[in-house]
Amino acid sequence: MRIRFVLLALLTVFVVGSASADLLTIDRFVSMTRCSDPQISPDGRMVAFVASVPDTAANRSNTDIWLVSADGKVTRKLTNSDAADYHPRWSPDGKSILFVSTRSGTPQAWVIRVDGGEARMATNISTGVNDPVWSPDGREIAFYSFVFPQCKSDSCNSAMEKAREKNRVKARVTDGLLYRHWDTWKEGKFNHLFIADVETGTFRDLTPGERHDFPPFPWGGSGDYSFSPDGKKICVAAKMVEMEAISTNTDLFLIDVATGNMTKLTDNEAADESPSYSPDGRYIAYRTQRVPGFESDRWRLALYDTKKGTHRILTEGFDRWVEDYTWSRDGKYIYFAAVDNGNKGLFKLDTASGKIKKILGKGTSSSLAVTPDGKTIVFVRRSFDFPHSIWKISTSGKHLARLSHFNDAVISRLDLNSAEDIRYKGADGATIQAFLIKPPHFDSHKRYPAIVLVHGGPQSAFIDAWYTNWNAQVFAAAGYIIFIPNFHGSDGFGQDFINEISGDWGGKCYIDIMKGFDYLASLPFVDAKRIGAAGASYGGYMIDWIEGHTDRFACLISMAGPYNLVSEYGTTEELWFPEWEFRGTPYENPMEYERWSPSNFVSNFKTPCMVVVGERDYRVPFSEGLQMFTALQRMGITSRLVYFPDEGHWILKLQNVKFYYEQFIGWMDRFLKR
Numbered sequence: 001m002r003i004r005f006v007l008l009a010l011l012t013v014f015v016v017g018s019a020s021a022d023l024l025t026i027d028r029f030v031s032m033t034r035c036s037d038p039q040i041s042p043d044g045r046m047v048a049f050v051a052s053v054p055d056t057a058a059n060r061s062n063t064d065i066w067l068v069s070a071d072g073k074v075t076r077k078l079t080n081s082d083a084a085d086y087h088p089r090w091s092p093d094g095k096s097i098l099f100v101s102t103r104s105g106t107p108q109a110w111v112i113r114v115d116g117g118e119a120r121m122a123t124n125i126s127t128g129v130n131d132p133v134w135s136p137d138g139r140e141i142a143f144y145s146f147v148f149p150q151c152k153s154d155s156c157n158s159a160m161e162k163a164r165e166k167n168r169v170k171a172r173v174t175d176g177l178l179y180r181h182w183d184t185w186k187e188g189k190f191n192h193l194f195i196a197d198v199e200t201g202t203f204r205d206l207t208p209g210e211r212h213d214f215p216p217f218p219w220g221g222s223g224d225y226s227f228s229p230d231g232k233k234i235c236v237a238a239k240m241v242e243m244e245a246i247s248t249n250t251d252l253f254l255i256d257v258a259t260g261n262m263t264k265l266t267d268n269e270a271a272d273e274s275p276s277y278s279p280d281g282r283y284i285a286y287r288t289q290r291v292p293g294f295e296s297d298r299w300r301l302a303l304y305d306t307k308k309g310t311h312r313i314l315t316e317g318f319d320r321w322v323e324d325y326t327w328s329r330d331g332k333y334i335y336f337a338a339v340d341n342g343n344k345g346l347f348k349l350d351t352a353s354g355k356i357k358k359i360l361g362k363g364t365s366s367s368l369a370v371t372p373d374g375k376t377i378v379f380v381r382r383s384f385d386f387p388h389s390i391w392k393i394s395t396s397g398k399h400l401a402r403l404s405h406f407n408d409a410v411i412s413r414l415d416l417n418s419a420e421d422i423r424y425k426g427a428d429g430a431t432i433q434a435f436l437i438k439p440p441h442f443d444s445h446k447r448y449p450a451i452v453l454v455h456g457g458p459q460s461a462f463i464d465a466w467y468t469n470w471n472a473q474v475f476a477a478a479g480y481i482i483f484i485p486n487f488h489g490s491d492g493f494g495q496d497f498i499n500e501i502s503g504d505w506g507g508k509c510y511i512d513i514m515k516g517f518d519y520l521a522s523l524p525f526v527d528a529k530r531i532g533a534a535g536a537s538y539g540g541y542m543i544d545w546i547e548g549h550t551d552r553f554a555c556l557i558s559m560a561g562p563y564n565l566v567s568e569y570g571t572t573e574e575l576w577f578p579e580w581e582f583r584g585t586p587y588e589n590p591m592e593y594e595r596w597s598p599s600n601f602v603s604n605f606k607t608p609c610m611v612v613v614g615e616r617d618y619r620v621p622f623s624e625g626l627q628m629f630t631a632l633q634r635m636g637i638t639s640r641l642v643y644f645p646d647e648g649h650w651i652l653k654l655q656n657v658k659f660y661y662e663q664f665i666g667w668m669d670r671f672l673k674r
Contacts, residue, residue, distance in 0.1 A: 022415040023440055024477040033406035034061070034388045037087065037367055038378045041094050044371040045070055046114070047378050047403060048078065048088040048097055049390050059655050065099055067114070068390065070371065070378075072403045078112065079119065085110075087131060087222075092138040098122070098198075100129060109141055111198065123196050125203060126158035131222035132196075135257075136231040141198055142206075144191045144220070149211050154203075177245035178573050181218050183616045183648030191217050193225060193236055195257060206255050207262075212240045216250050216273070226276045226284070232257055235265070235275040235284050245575040248295050252286055252304070265304055266311070270297060278331045282306060283351075285334060287322055288313065293576050294502075296459030298495045301325060301336065301349065314354055319494045326368045328395075335377055335395070337365050339492035342421060342433050343464050346377060348395060359397040364465035370395070378403070382466040384437060384473065385416040415440035416473050419464055419484075424519045426512035427488060430497075434485040434516055435462065439476045442525075449530035449672035450481035450520055452553075454513065456537030458501050461490040469536065469559075469651050469660065478665045479673070483520045487512035502581050505538075505596040506545045513542065517552060529554065530672040534664070536560050536612075537620060537649065541598065544628055547609055548601025555671035557664060559612035560620045560649055563628040564599040566590075571621040602631045608638040610667045612660065614647035640667065 034052040041047070047068050052061040063086045065078040079085040083103035090097055094114070101110045104121055107128040112119035123129050125145055132143040151157045164187075172185060179186060191213040196203035207214045215224035216239045225236040234255045241247040252265040252272050266272040270289040277284055284304040291297040299321040302313045314334075315322055323344070325336035334349045344364040348357045363383040370377055374395060381391040381402075390404040419435040426432035439448065453470060455462040462484045466473075472482045486493070488508040489501025501509055513533075521528035532555040535543045540561020547556060562568040566586045569578045579585060582592040594600060609632055613625035625641070632639035642663050644656055651660050 022413060024414055024416070024473055028410050028414065029474075031410055032387050033404075035066075035390050035404045035406065036380055036388060038369055038380065038390050038403075039088050039090055040070075040369045040371055040378055041090050041114075042092065042372065043094055044373060044376075047369075047390065048090065049404065050086045050088065051404070051406060054654055056654050056658065059653050061654070065097065065112075066404075068403050070376070070392070072392075072401060075404070078114070089133055091134055092136060098132055098134060098141060100132065109143060109196065121201075122198050123201055123203060125194070125196075126154050126161065130191075133222050133225070133227065135195075135227055136229055139198060140231075140257075141196050142193065142225060142227065142234055143196065144193050144215060144225075146189050146217075147192050147205070148188060149190050149192070149209050152208065177243060177575070180618045181573050182619050184218060184618075186217070191215060191220060193234070193255070206234070206257070206260050208260070212238055214238045214253075220273075223274050223276075228277050229279065229281040235277065237273045237275060237286075245573060246293075246579065248289070248293055248576050252284070270294070272302075274325070276325070276327060278327055279329055280331055283331075285325065285327065287325075294580050295574075295577060296457075296491075296498055296502075298498075299323070301334065303351070314349060314351065315356070317354075318356055321491060324366050324368050326370055328370050328374045329372050330374060333374070333395075335359070335368055335370055337368060337379075339461055339463055341492055342435065342461065342486060343492075346379065346393070357397075359395065360393055360400065362464065364463050365391075383464045384419040384435065384466065386411060387466045417442065417476065419472070422519075424515060426515050427508035430488065430508075430512075432485055432487060432512050432516065433490075433493065434483060434519075435464070435472070436484075436520075437472045437476045437482040438525075439479050439481065444525050446525060447527040448479065448481045448525055449532070449668075450483055450526050451475055451668060451672075452513065452517065452520065452531065452533040453482065453484045454533060454535030454539035454542045455484075455486070455490070456535070456539045457491070458489040458505070458509065458538035458541075459491060459498050460538075461486045461492050463492070468657065470534075474661060475665070475668075478669070480668070481520070481523075481526055483516060485513055485516040487516075503583055503592065505541065505581065506549070506598075509542065510545060510549065513546070514550065514552075532556065532668050532672050534559070534668075538562075540612075540620070540625075543609070544598035545596075545601075547607055547632075548598055548604045551606040553607055555668065556607050556609040557612065557667060558609060558625070558628060560614065560617055561624065561628070562620055563597075563624040563631075565593040565597040567627070568620065568624055569593070571623060573618050599627065599631070602635060605632060605635045605637055608671055610640040610642060610663065612642045612651075612663075613644070614649065614651065615643070615645045616648040619649045 036050045038049040051066050052063045054061045063084045065088045068075045081103050085101045087100040088097050109123040109129045109132045110119045111122050127145040127147050129143045132141040193206045193214045239250045250271045254263040269292040272288045274287040287299045288302045289297040300313050301315045301322045320338040323337045345361040346359040346365050365379050367380040378392045382388045393400045417438045419437050533553050534557035536559035540558040543556050543558035583589050586593045611625045611629045613622035629641040
C-alpha cells in the first residue's frame with residue numbers, strides 16, 4: 001500500500017555475520033550519522049542542518065543542530081542536548097535559529113543565537129509545537145498543534161488530556177471516519193494552525209473550533225503553510241471535506257493573520273498542497289493533482305496569481321511527479337526534485353517560459369534550499385552506496401560537492417558496490433528498469449544466492465537511495481546478489497506506466513517480476529535454485545500473490561501486506577485507495593476484490609514464508625499478516641510470524657530494526673545458503 005514509501009529512511013540498519021574490516025557490520029553502521037533539513041542563512045554564508053546519531057542502547061537517535069560554512073571548510077555543533085533538537089529555521093536577520101526541542105519534556109519552539117549563548121524556550125503549549133516558521137519581520141512564528149477543537153484555551157486542552165490519561169476506562173468512541181490514521185488514533189483531535197509571539201510566548205489559534213486539519217493530518221508540515229512576504233496572510237493546505245476517508249481533496253486557504261478570516265483559493269476536487277509565496281508576493285506556487293480520488297495522479301506544479309486570482313499549471317508537459325521545491329530569491333526560477341528512471345533528480349523551472357532543465361540525475365535528492373545569489377542549491381543526497389549527507393551543486397549543474405563528512409571514515413573502509421542500472425523486457429514487451437547490487441568481494445566465477453526486493457506503493461519505486469528497513473547494502477553484505485525491479489505502476493517512468501497497475505494488482509507487475517526472475521536466473525554468477533523474494537506494503541501483497549502463483553522462489557518474506565482484500569478494506573483507513581484501485585467497494589464490485597485477493601489462492605501455497613507485522617499498523621492492519629500466517633500454517637508450510645506490538649507500517653525503533661534484520665537475513669540464510 002502507499003507509504004510515500006520510500007521507506008523514508010530513519011534511524012539505523014545492520015548486518016549479521018562477518019566482522020571483516022570491509023563489511024557493513026552492525027558497529028560500523030550504527031556509528032553513521034544521518035544528516036537532514038539543510039537551511040541556508042539569509043546572507044548565504046552558512047548552512048544549518050540536523051545530524052542524527054543512533055543510540056542503540058537508548059533505542060533512539062539523538063538529533064542536534066549543526067552549522068557548516070557554504071564552502072564546507074568550517075563545521076560546528078550549535079546545540080548539544082540529550083533531548084531531540086531539530087527543524088532549524090534562520091531568523092530573518094540571520095542572528096538566531098528557531099528550532100524544535102523536547103528538552104522541556106514536550107516539543108516546543110526554542111531560539112538560539114548563532115554567535116553563542118544558551119537557547120531559550122519561545123513557546124509553552126501543552127499539546128506541543130510542530131514545524132514552526134518565522135514571520136517575515138521575525139516577531140512571530142507560525143506552527144501547528146494537535147488539539148481538541150472544542151477547547152478555547154491551552155488549559156482546556158491540558159485538562160482534557162490529563163483526564164483521558166487518568167481515566168481507567170480506555171474505550172474509544174467514534175461516530176465517523178477517519179477515526180485512526182497510519183499509526184495514530186485521532187480521538188477527536190485535529191491539527192490547528194497557531195501564531196506565537198517570539199518574545200512573550202503568547203499564542204493564539206488561527207483556526208479555532210475547526211474540525212478539519214490545518215495542515216492535513218498526518219502528512220502535513222511546514223511545507224503546507226507559507227507566510228506572505230508582508231506577513232499579513234498565511235496560505236495553508238487543509239482537507240475540508242464531509243468524509244475524509246473517501247476523498248483525496250485538499251485545498252488551499254488564505255488566512256488573515258490579524259483577523260483569522262479565511263478565504264478558499266482552490267476549487268479543484270483533487271489535491272492541492274504545498275503552497276509557497278514567491279519572494280515578491282505576487283504568486284503562490286503549489287502542487288496539484290487533477291484526478292479526484294486517485295492519490296497517485298501526477299503531481300504538477302501550479303501558480304496562483306494573487307492579483308488576478310487565476311491559476312496556471314507550469315509542468316503540464318513534464319511527465320514526472322514534482323516533489324520538494326523552492327523558489328529562487330529573484331522569483332525567476334523554481335528548483336524541484338522529481339523521481340526519474342530510478343533516481344530522484346534536481347530540476348530547474350523557468351517560471352516565465354515554463355522550460356525545465358535537469359541539473360542532477362543520479363542518486364536521490366531532497367530538501368532543497370537556494371543561496372540568495374541564486375548560484376547554488378544545497379540539499380540532502382543519498383544513494384545505494386552512501387547515506388544521507390548535505391551536498392551542494394551550482395544551479396548550472398556543475399561543482400557537485402559534499403558539505404557534511406560525518407560518515408567518511410566508516411564508508412571509506414567498506415566494500416560497497418554501486419548499483420548497476422539494467423533494463424529487460426517485461427509484460428507486453430515493456431522495458432523494465434531494475435537495479436542489481438553485488439556483494440562485497442564479488443567473484444564472477446562463483447554462483448551466489450540472490451534476493452528480489454519488491455517495492456511498496458504500489459505507485460512508488462525503489463530509487464537509488466540509502467534505505468532503512470530495506471537497505472540493499474545490508475543484504476548484499478550478507479553474501480547476496482540483490483535484484484530490485486521497478487515494475488508496472490512504478491513512479492518515474494511516466495504517468496501512463498503508473499496508471500497501469502490500478503485494477504491489475506497481480507497482472508502485469510507480477511509478469512514483470514517473474515521476467516526479472518528469468519533475467520536474474522540467467523546470469524552466470526547467480527544460482528537459480530537459490531533465489532528468494534521479499535517485500536513490504538504492496539510489496540508484501542505481491543509476496544502473498546507470488547506464494548499462490550509460483551514455486552520458483554526458494555523462500556519469501558512478506559511484511560505489512562494485504563492478504564484478504566475484502567477484510568483489508570473493512571479495517572484500513574484511507575478508503576479512497578482501495579476504492580480507486582479496485583473500482584469501488586467490495587459490495588459494489590466484489591469480483592475485482594476476489595480476483596486479486598491472495599487469500600483465494602491458498603491451495604497453491606508451497607514456499608517457506610516469513611510474515612512480519614506491526615500491531616500499530618492501521619494502513620494495512622496486522623490482522624492481514626495474521627491471516628496469511630494462519631493459512632501458511634494450516635497448509636503445513638514452513639513459516640514464521642514476526643510480530644512487533646510497538647510498531648506501525650514501518651519498523652522504526654532501533655532495537656526492533658536490529659532484530660528485524662537478524663530475522664530477515666537469518667530466514668534467507670536458512671533456505672538460500674544450505
